[in-house]
Amino acid sequence: xxxxTFSVWRGDKNGGRFVEYQVEVEEGMVVLDAIHQxxxxxxxxxxxxxxxxxxxxxxxxxxxxxxxxxxxxxxxDALPVGEMVRIQPLQTxxxxxxxxxxxxxxxQVNKKIPPFAPRPDASWVMLQQDVNRAxxxxxxxxxxxxxxxxxxxxxxxxxxxxxxxxxxVRIASLQMHPMDSLDRLPLLKNEAxxxxxxxxxxxxxxxxxxxxxxxxxxxxxxxRVVDRYYDxxxxxxxxIKGEKASHAGGx
Amino acid sequence: MNEKYETHEHDVIVIGAGGAxxxxxxxxxxxxxxxxxxxxxxxxxxxxxxAEGGVAAALxxxxxxxxxxxxxxxxxxGGKYLNNWRMAELHAREAPERVRELERWGxxxxxxxxGKILQRAxxxxxxxxxxxxxxxxxxxxxxxxxxxxxxxxxxxxxxCTITKLLKDGERVCGAFGYWRETGRFVVYKAKAVxxxxxxxxxxxxxxxxxxxxxxxxxxxxxxxGAELVDMEFVQFHPTGMVWPPGVMGLxxxxxxxxxxxxxxxxxxxxxxxxxxxxxMDLSTRDVVARAIYTEVKEGRGSPHGGCFLDISHRKxxxxxxxxxxxxxxxxELADVDITKEPMExxxxxxxxxxxxxxxxxxxxxxxPGLYAAGECTGGVNGANRLGGNSLSDLLVxxxxxxxxxxxxxxxxxxxxxxxxxxxxxxxxxIGFFDRPGAADPYKLHVDLQNTMQNLxxxxxxxxxxxxxxxxxxxxxxxxxxxxxVEGQRMYNPGWHLCRDLHNMxxxxxxxxxxxxxRKESRGAHSRLDFPKYDEYWGEHNIVIKKEPDGMKVQARPxxxxxxxxxxxxxKKAKETK
Numbered sequence: 001x002x003x004x005t006f007s008v009w010r011g012d013k014n015g016g017r018f019v020e021y022q023v024e025v026e027e028g029m030v031v032l033d034a035i036h037q038x039x040x041x042x043x044x045x046x047x048x049x050x051x052x053x054x055x056x057x058x059x060x061x062x063x064x065x066x067x068x069x070x071x072x073x074x075x076x077d078a079l080p081v082g083e084m085v086r087i088q089p090l091q092t093x094x095x096x097x098x099x100x101x102x103x104x105x106x107x108q109v110n111k112k113i114p115p116f117a118p119r120p121d122a123s124w125v126m127l128q129q130d131v132n133r134a135x136x137x138x139x140x141x142x143x144x145x146x147x148x149x150x151x152x153x154x155x156x157x158x159x160x161x162x163x164x165x166x167x168x169v170r171i172a173s174l175q176m177h178p179m180d181s182l183d184r185l186p187l188l189k190n191e192a193x194x195x196x197x198x199x200x201x202x203x204x205x206x207x208x209x210x211x212x213x214x215x216x217x218x219x220x221x222x223x224r225v226v227d228r229y230y231d232x233x234x235x236x237x238x239x240i241k242g243e244k245a246s247h248a249g250g251x
Numbered sequence: 252m253n254e255k256y257e258t259h260e261h262d263v264i265v266i267g268a269g270g271a272x273x274x275x276x277x278x279x280x281x282x283x284x285x286x287x288x289x290x291x292x293x294x295x296x297x298x299x300x301x302a303e304g305g306v307a308a309a310l311x312x313x314x315x316x317x318x319x320x321x322x323x324x325x326x327x328x329g330g331k332y333l334n335n336w337r338m339a340e341l342h343a344r345e346a347p348e349r350v351r352e353l354e355r356w357g358x359x360x361x362x363x364x365x366g367k368i369l370q371r372a373x374x375x376x377x378x379x380x381x382x383x384x385x386x387x388x389x390x391x392x393x394x395x396x397x398x399x400x401x402x403x404x405x406x407x408x409x410x411c412t413i414t415k416l417l418k419d420g421e422r423v424c425g426a427f428g429y430w431r432e433t434g435r436f437v438v439y440k441a442k443a444v445x446x447x448x449x450x451x452x453x454x455x456x457x458x459x460x461x462x463x464x465x466x467x468x469x470x471x472x473x474x475x476g477a478e479l480v481d482m483e484f485v486q487f488h489p490t491g492m493v494w495p496p497g498v499m500g501l502x503x504x505x506x507x508x509x510x511x512x513x514x515x516x517x518x519x520x521x522x523x524x525x526x527x528x529x530x531m532d533l534s535t536r537d538v539v540a541r542a543i544y545t546e547v548k549e550g551r552g553s554p555h556g557g558c559f560l561d562i563s564h565r566k567x568x569x570x571x572x573x574x575x576x577x578x579x580x581x582x583e584l585a586d587v588d589i590t591k592e593p594m595e596x597x598x599x600x601x602x603x604x605x606x607x608x609x610x611x612x613x614x615x616x617x618x619p620g621l622y623a624a625g626e627c628t629g630g631v632n633g634a635n636r637l638g639g640n641s642l643s644d645l646l647v648x649x650x651x652x653x654x655x656x657x658x659x660x661x662x663x664x665x666x667x668x669x670x671x672x673x674x675x676x677x678x679x680x681i682g683f684f685d686r687p688g689a690a691d692p693y694k695l696h697v698d699l700q701n702t703m704q705n706l707x708x709x710x711x712x713x714x715x716x717x718x719x720x721x722x723x724x725x726x727x728x729x730x731x732x733x734x735x736v737e738g739q740r741m742y743n744p745g746w747h748l749c750r751d752l753h754n755m756x757x758x759x760x761x762x763x764x765x766x767x768x769r770k771e772s773r774g775a776h777s778r779l780d781f782p783k784y785d786e787y788w789g790e791h792n793i794v795i796k797k798e799p800d801g802m803k804v805q806a807r808p809x810x811x812x813x814x815x816x817x818x819x820x821x822k823k824a825k826e827t828k
Contacts, residue, residue: 012741026495026496026497027495027496028494028495028496028497028498028584028585029495029496029497030497030498030584032497033497039693039744039745040693040697041693043737044691044692044693044735044736044737044738044743044744044745045735045737045738045739045743045744045745045746046744047741047742047743047744048744049292049293050461050462051292051296051297051298051300051461051462051463052296052298052300052301052461053461053498053501054301054498054501054502054576054580055576055579055580055583056300056301056387056389056390056576057295057296057300057301057461058296059292059293059296073583073584075583075584096432096741096742097432097741097742098742100432100742103293104409107293107294107401107409110398110401111401111402115357115398115399115402116356116357116398118355118357122355124351124354124355124367125365125366125367126359126362126366127362127366128361128362128364131359131362134359135359135361135384135385138359138384138390138391138394139387139390141300141390142295174357177357177359180357
């Protein structure tokens with residue numbers, strides 16, 4: 001048993017500061033354990049979100065030593081020994097109190113995405129290899145760490161014109177569902193602002209579910225948008241075939 | 252009415268947004284009722300995400316012989332015949348359609364080679380029956396329902412805790428609560444209320460449950476006059492993590508054993524041979540939990556006080572595909588590579604079979620206008636739940652309770668709110684700030700958890716349970732003095748816990764009082780002083796109700812269905828062979 005110092009941001013929308021706490025550390029402890037210990041013994045009113053404590057619900061997102069992480073999955077022995085552990089709330093979303101931020105914007109964005117709409121003739125026979133990709137995207141636990149690190153949202157604050165990686169993953173899961181019938185490419189090009197993403201892969205790096213957000217979701221979606229709206233050969237082919245642009249491409 | 256507090260009016264409010272609450276809200280709203288869904292956390296974070304192994308439904312995709320009849324028989328055998336037969340019947344009959352419906356709503360289950368929904372083996376299920384997505388089936392279910400729900404016009408109120416059901420005479424007419432974010436109060440007027448608040452795990456020290464599982468629906472229902480049933484039956488999942496200390500109790504899915512995992516003691520013995528040679532590692536949860544507990548107690552445990560669970564004989568890529576979150580959980584939290592070495596596991600409080608007593612067909616409680624579904628109800632699981640039956644339970648009965656509530660709301664008069672009840676509820680919450688030298692709610696919670704863990708755990712006996720009754724009375728007295736030590740009303744977990752304790756104490760008392768009365772061992776209830784089945788208790792459930800002079804505990808005959816007697820007799824005959 002040893003003692004470690006935690007510096008935890010305390011405050012609300014009117015401002016705040018880092019407060020230091022000494023915590024008795026046991027073997028195998030994670031950051032969320034330390035937060036709970038502080039809550040129980042030193043600061044009853046320390047606000048944080050958590051639920052499953054097993055990296056399955058995505059509630060306890062925070063920035064630990066400057067890196068966005070799930071607190072339940074961040075072991076203390078993986079952080080530099082002898083150094084203070086610094087914990088602050090996600091910086092991309094408005095602060096509510098202490099480690100709790102207002103992530104309601106994400107729920108508003110999700111509502112704008114047309115939900116799954118099966119083809120009228122759907123047989124529901126799907127092979128495993130045909131659903132692997134959609135399953136990868138459906139692993140998302142909505143921790144919003146990807147939204148938190150995305151430059152477009154974090155530095156440029158373009159929430160009004162950009163859905164963010166989480167929702168590109170969501171749209172990809174629908175577009176790549178073998179039985180879905182909707183075309184969400186116009187949405188991606190326009191309201192969702194897919195073009196603003198410049199593929200820095202920061203989202204992929206922080207994803208606790210190891211979803212290949214950039215390579216498997218965003219880039220293929222970008223390719224589909226490009227094929228539809230910007231590829232001269234595709235446009236020509238469609239003209240010859242007499243298809244309308246809004247119905248071609250996608251699946 | 253003087254609307255001093257923020258007030259919302261709906262036909263139906265659903266309290267709790269796990270699988271049962273979401274499914275109920277979807278049904279209500281589909282039937283045209285103006286529906287609110289109220290949850291303590293953010294939407295999509297409820298404990299349903301922790302359901303890993305699958306949803307039990309006799310689709311017969313893998314084992315063609317399977318049918319609802321076998322599922323019904325397995326469920327009754329697992330529940331030691333204390334189940335509400337009608338509930339078990341509806342559950343087994345309707346689960347396949349509920350699973351297919353999820354697929355039509357966008358859920359993507361693992362597939363059979365010919366492209367159908369794949370099913371895996373699980374404890375107590377005669378056939379491979381669990382539709383699944385790796386080991387994250389609950390997440391798939393909740394996300395599918397969430398996306399279905401938000402596009403259907405349900406009003407969602409996130410991070411809002413309900414502390415009281417409001418009544419208009421005998422009937423329920425709404426609820427009172429607070430916003431976690433601001434601490435402000437809110438009143439919901441409604442013609443009908445559906446409780447779908449999940450379990451009571453936080454009454455125990457070692458649990459797989461999250462902070463939310465404080466028995467809110469059990470307590471809200473009880474205080475509103477509803478009956479509770481089967482409260483003595485608390486399921487200890489046989490396999491929780493035992494090390495490191497911070498993750499003690501964290502769930503290790505039964506799917507590990509479903510995929511071939513083997514339990515061993517420190518002698519390397521497959522000890523399940525002694526306890527259930529027929530079902531071995533895939534015996535029912537009550538049996539496996541007792542077996543592990545016994546092995547540890549008799550000195551054959553693993554270094555950190557559990558036993559070993561080994562899946563490393565399966566190929567590494569297979570393990571990573573079928574059990575991805577288990578692989579990561581052990582790798583990241585315990586430095587164990589489960590493709591190469593065994594896990595250490597031990598029992599953890601996981602689920603409560605007991606809950607609000609409801610009508611099987613409609614989810615109606617004994618209080619007019621009050622409905623319930625999912626883990627906060629009792630009946631379908633009897634004395635012990637089979638793995639996989641909770642996800643099917645919440646789909647089948649979530650839908651039925653939603654329909655029941657919508658139908659009731661359709662013919663009910665507009666709700667009338669009694670301002671005195673609202674002011675009393677507000678006063679209770681404000682009172683926690685008004686206690687100089689207040690007692691520490693966290694300390695009281697630890698004492699409660701230790702009491703339940705040590706005196707009303709896997710094995711029970713008269714002297715422990717009697718002591719538990721006394722300790723709970725003492726804790727109840729102390730609870731009258733807990734208060735807010737620091738902070739204000741804005742997002743203050745210390746304040747929230749003060750009120751949560753109230754609910755946990757009601758549930759704990761119900762568990763202990765019922766456990767004391769049931770003088771036999773059955774399913775998840777094991778009495779050291781009464782180690783055998785008792786004929787009388789095999790025919791009776793224990794029902795709990797709030798009376799003016801306190802908690803009333805009484806036995807009541809099991810709800811049977813005449814037409815199903817041949818099926819039950821057939822199963823009994825098969826199992827006694």
